[in-house]
Amino acid sequence: MSLRLRPLALAASLYCCAPWALAAPAAWDSVNLLQQADDLPEDFQAHFFDVPLVVRVERDGQYLGDARAVLSRDNRVQLLDFSDSADSALPDRERERWLHALAEPQPLGECAGQCAPGLQRLHYSLESSLLSLATSEGQRTPADQRYLQLPDAGSRGLILRHQLNAYAGQGFNTAGRYALDAQGSLGHWSTVASYQLDRSSEQGAVLRHSVQSLYAQRELRDHFLRVGYFLPNFQGVTRQPRAPNSPNYTSLGLMAGSSDILLADSSAPSVYPVYVTANREGMLEVYRDGSLILTQALQPGLQRVDTRRLPGGIYEVELRVVEDGRETSRERSLIHKPGNWANPERRWRYSVFAGYQSSLFDSFHDPERGRGAFGGIVNYLAHPRAIVGLSVQQVGRQQAVGTSLDWQVHDRFNLYTNAYRASGADSGDGSGLDVQGIWRYARGTVVASHSRSWQERRREDEDYYPGRWAEAERPQFPTRSGWLRNSALALNHRVGNSGHLSARVSHSQGVSSGVGLDLSFNRRQRLFGSDANWRASVFDRPANASSGQRRNRGVDFTLSLALGQAQRRYSANLGTRTGRTGGRDLYAGGGVQQSFEDGLVRSIGAQASVDREGVGVGSSLQFEHPALRGDLQAQRSSAGGQLSGSVNLESTMAIGGGHLALAGGQLGSGAGTGMIVDLASDLPGLKLGAHDSRGGSYTLRPGRNFVPVAAYRSGQLQLDFVGREAPAASIQPAALGYHLNKGGVAYQQVSVQRTLTVMGHLRDAQDRPLAGAQVINHTSRSVSEASGFFTLEMSASQPTLEVRHPSVGECRLSLLAGEHPSEDDVVMLGTLRCPLPAAPLAVGLLNDGVGR
Structure with missing residues (x-):
């Protein structure tokens, strides 16, 4: 054959063979195990069927692990366990998932009838000893893979968080607050409700109550939708311009905005792509400030650097190409990854609301009740270094407009500015400007800030100086219009490996005028063979009520030392300050605090102080119960001997799967999604470790437990024994899977038997x-x-x-x-x-x- 015709003949052969090649997977699927084993000797078949074999398992073409499996003559397969998965990029929860799904023999071929969720086809190749799993996840389009898949049937559950705060003492009224926050899930909607009952200690204060929110919210990929009662503020934007006249009363209506919650990968690439070129197969090394932060395999030719794994910010990196163990090129490039901007391709972010002012079970008087309420806010990524914001809102007769600029001027310097203008029928007109800059250097930061606002008119019932004042002691300052200015410059500098220097200079003009100076040095070191922390500070601050309306000047030295028994710390302080009558006041004090790892009481402390007024004492106690946690404080003032005390209590209740659990510890604090686990065991004093594949480890004890888990993302709790010596016992099941919406609560039973x-x-x-x-x-x-x-x-x-x-x-x-x-x-x-x-x-x- 002519050399000129050979390429044409090869192309024609490939074209003719293409249909056969495409049909090959279907042909393989039609070959069952008996047909594949026909060529095996009869003696070998006895070692092929119905006995444990080691097979390679792949899910949608991705290596899952090496496992022991049993193949039966009726064309079924059963997984026993995974023996090796070190080279698999898939998480352990995937192996647990399919080990559970194939614990019972499953037919090979296309899935029909009752199949494991997501499983579409099973295939085994005798030639390669490969078990292939085809799932619905493998058929997802790239657009679908960008987002988290919500639970098919949604989720159910309710988490109630109770808080009680109270303060009482001699000479003033009792103050208290009870708050109830509810986070629930109903199908694909998350529900939020909050209620508060409170009373202040001011003269003439009455008991107040209000429902601050009661709404349902649905996540829709890049957006969210909210319906119900809510405070007319904004959510879903990166930078929110500040403006006065923000309403404190609920509106009934709709809110919609941008959302990144359902993004499967929150890491973003550089706004401007970075490319490198290699002549041969090699490796790319990315350095920042001389430190290696990323490596990437290179193929010959021009290719794009995977910047998703690089940290956020705007900074310079050095790119080094290494081929055959030798560096062949080096260049510098700039990475543009704006902070808090998950997808730089979407340069606009927004949040809008519309409705009318309305309250539900509210004791407050809203002068704008029944009037319309609407507003909107947008953020625009004008440049990788600059985010611009604009907000407009009108609630009844109150209006507010604000703008903001978040600008990364340099790799080490950020500038944030905010300007606003507001007007209202009752609160008057006002405008203002905020500027804040932060400069970062190798051993610390410098922060400068300035704010100024103009108040045209204040309501007569408002006071520049709120607080508890006797009528004769109340300062007579005029309530007038004018500029209020505050400026500050702060320095935080690290000295060596254990020292820290802080300095702050401030100037205020308006309500309280004057210059303030604070300077302190902290150091951590070994003292008397124990860990010690000491701090020396000097201050000169503007006048206030506690210093007799004279400048408060003084020095302070504090020492904290871990001495004696474990978990016990002693502290002492000595200094001088301006007293209540304006004279010099020397003071000294000391205290001790003991912490406990187990038991009802977690820490207890006592303090005592001496000054020119007398002796003051105080005590504190923190406790934690499976159903309740909190702290108590008691004090006796050195001035007059007045007694006072406070209490803070917190408890979380979770309802899901027809069961209820109480969580008084830190597990329930702030949890929005969780799992109730009932643990039964015949082993005394059992403790199980629950390790979340999404991060976090928790301890389970016999009885009912509550474990917080991540919302929207599927995950697994891996259970094992706490300690190095595991007892001869079995945990059933050893892994607990979850996939819940925000507010969802799942229920699981775990049995541990000897x-x-x-x-x-x-x-x-x-x-x-x-x-x-x-x-x-x-x-x-x-x-x-x-x-x-x-x-x-x-x-x-x-x-x-x-x-x-x-x-x-x-x-x-x-x-x-x-x-x-x-x-x-x-x-x-x-x-x-x-x-x-x-x-x-x-x-x-x-x-x-x-x-x-």
């Missing part, structure tokens, strides 16, 4: 080895080898075995005590015959001393 390892040899009635028999107990299951031998973890409290095999049907064995040898937690059963002989078979176990 186990024994039993080893035996199965034979049939003709004394032939019983290969491929499933040996099942309440705790675990196993499959006998071709020789009939098996090993199984068995519950010590339920010593029964069930043997399943097509040739013998079902065979149940009751294991009695005292007839077979045992060592520690291992029992040798010897030969077991199935089907059972005429008399029931009893196999002995040594209960005394076994598994203890």
Whole structure:
């Protein structure tokens, strides 16, 4: 054949073979296990069917792990366990998921009838010993893969958080607050409700109550929708311009805005792509400030750098290309990843609301009730270094307009500005400007801020100086219009590895005028063989009520030392300040605090101080109960000896799956989604560790537990024993999967039973080895080898075995005590015959001393 015709002939051959190549997967699917095993010798087939084999498992073409599986002659497959998964990029929860889904034999081929969620097809190749799983996730389009998949049927649940705060003392009224926050899930909607009952300690204060929110919200990929009662503020934007006259009363209406909650990958690439070129296969090294932060494999030619894994911000990096162990090129490039901007391709972010002012079970008087309420806010990514914001809102007769600019001037310098203008029928007109800049250097930061606002008119019932004042002591300052200015410059500098210097200079003009100076030095070191922290500070601050309306000047030295018993700290302080009458006041004090890891009381402390007024004492206590947590404080003032005290209580209640759980510890604080776990065990003093695949570890104890989990993202709680020495016991199930919307609560039961390892040899009635028999107990299951031998973890409290095999049907064995040898937690059963002989078979176990 001519050399000119060879390429044409090759192209024609490939074209003709294309239909066969495309049809090859279907042809493979039609070949069952018996057809694939026809070419095997008959002796080999006995070691291929109904016995544990090691196979490679792939999910949608991705390596899942090496596993032990059982293949049956009726074209079914069963997974026993995974033996190796070190080279798999998929998380452990995926292996647990499919191990559970294929625990019972499943037919190969296209899935029909009752199948595991998401499973569409199973295929096994004898030639490559490969088990392939085709799932619905593999058919998702790239657009679908960008977003989290919500639970098909949604989720149900309700989490109630109760808070109680109270303060009382001699000489003033009692103040208190009770708040109830509810987060729920109903299908694909999340529900939010909050209620507050409070009373202040001011003269003439009355008991007030209000429903601050009661709405439902739905996440819709890049957006959210809210319906119900809510405060007319904004959500879903990166920078929100500040403006006065923000309404404190609820509106009934709709709100919509941008949302990044359902983004599957919150990491964003650089706004401007970065490219490198390599002549040969090699490696790219990315350095920032001399530190390696990323490596990437390179192929010959021009290619794009994967900047998603780089940290956020705008900074310079150095790109080094290494080929054959030798650096071939080096260049510098700029990374543009704006902070808090998950997708730089979407340069606009927004939030809008519309409705009318309305309240529900509210004791407040809203002068704008029944009037319209609407507003909107937008953020625009004008440049990778600059985010511009604009907000407009009108609630009744109150109007407010605000603008903002978030500008990263340099890699180490950020500037944030905010300007606003507001007007209202009752509160008057006002305008203002805020500027804040932060400069970061190698060992610290410098922060400068300035704000100024103009108040045209104030309501007569408002006071520049709120607080508790006796009528004779109330300062007589004029309530006038004018500019209010505040400026500050702060420095935080790290000195060595254990020292820290802080300095702040401020100037205010308006309500309180003057210059303030604070300077302090902190150091952590070893003192008297113990860990110690000490701080020295000097201050000069503007006049206030506690300093007799004179400037407050003084110095302070504080020492905190861990001395004596573990978890105990001592502290002492000495200094001088301006007293209540304006004179110099020397003071000294000391305290001790003891912490506890377990028990109802978690910490207890006591303090005492001496000054020119007298002696003051105080005490504090923190406690934590499975249903309630909180703290108590009590004080006796050195001035007059007045007694005062306060209490803060918090409790969380979760309802889901028809069950209720109380969480008083830190697990329930702030939890918006969770799981109720009932743990039953025959082991005394059991503790289980629950490790969330999404991050976080928790401790479970026998009884009812509540564990917070991540919302919207599917995950798993891996359970194991706490401590280095695990008991001979089985955890069923060992992994708890979840996939919940915000506010959803799932329910799971976990059983931990003491186990024994039993080893035996199965034979049939003709004394032939019983290969491929499933040996099942309440705790675990196993499959006998071709020789009939098996090993199984068995519950010590339920010593029964069930043997399943097509040739013998079902065979149940009751294991009695005292007839077979045992060592520690291992029992040798010897030969077991199935089907059972005429008399029931009893196999002995040594209960005394076994598994203890």
